[in-house]
Amino acid sequence: MPQSLDAIDAKILDLIQKDAALSVAEIADRVGLSSSPCWRRIKRMEEAGIIQGRVTLLDRDTLGLGFEVVASVKLALPSKENLAKFEQLVQKWPEVLECMTVTGAVDYVIRITTTDMHAYDTFLREKLLGSGLVSDVQSRIVINIAKRTTALPLGLVSDYVPAS
Numbered sequence: 001m002p003q004s005l006d007a008i009d010a011k012i013l014d015l016i017q018k019d020a021a022l023s024v025a026e027i028a029d030r031v032g033l034s035s036s037p038c039w040r041r042i043k044r045m046e047e048a049g050i051i052q053g054r055v056t057l058l059d060r061d062t063l064g065l066g067f068e069v070v071a072s073v074k075l076a077l078p079s080k081e082n083l084a085k086f087e088q089l090v091q092k093w094p095e096v097l098e099c100m101t102v103t104g105a106v107d108y109v110i111r112i113t114t115t116d117m118h119a120y121d122t123f124l125r126e127k128l129l130g131s132g133l134v135s136d137v138q139s140r141i142v143i144n145i146a147k148r149t150t151a152l153p154l155g156l157v158s159d160y161v162p163a164s
Contacts (some may be wrong), residue, residue, distance in 0.1 A: 005050075008033065010160030012041055013050070017151045020054035057150070060113060068113050068142040069120055072106040073128065076135035083107070086133050095123050106138070117141075 005013070011031045015022055028038035045051045060066050075082050083101070090099045090110065098111040114120050120139075128134050154160060 005154070005158040005160070007158060007160040009041060009045065010154045010158035012038065013045070014151070014154055014160070016042075016051070016054070020056070064115055065113050067116050067120060068111065068145075070140045070142060071110050071112060071124075071128070072138040072140075073108040073110060073134055074106045074136040075108075075133050077133075078107050082133050086131070089127070089131055089133075093123075093127055095127075106136075 024039045028035045090096045095112045100109050102109050
């Protein structure tokens with residue numbers, strides 16, 4: 001069951017999902033609380049599993065990891081065991097940023113990042129097809145990213161409306 005959020009909780013979440021480096025004092029100041037009650041709210045949301053972790057976003061192009069592929073993957077035999085085996089494998093492949101089970105003609109959609117086309121070809125041949133589980137891969141090379149965010153639309157679950 002979804003957790004209900006009041007406007008202050010939603011504002012706290014909005015702030016930290018956009019900048020996890022903010023101190024409790026900075027967050028408290030921006031939401032109109034003192035540090036202690038703000039910290040308690042953050043702690044409560046961590047314990048409830050609303051806040052799962054905090055990360056630093058890196059610039060892939062600067063790091064030389066700007067080649068991105070979205071691949072549709074069909075397993076040769078989509079049994080319960082093979083689905084579990086495939087999901088265990090992708091956990092070990094650092095190139096796979098996301099793996100989603102989907103409905104339709106394929107079993108998974110995965111998002112892969114690597115250095116270039118040659119590195120992707122090696123990943124495709126040695127890992128995906130080399131797993132012995134995959135019968136078909138449809139690869140789509142990402143040309144441009146029009147939007148990418150990790151921020152959830154909190155206005156859909158709270159009266160809080162984030163500033164634009």
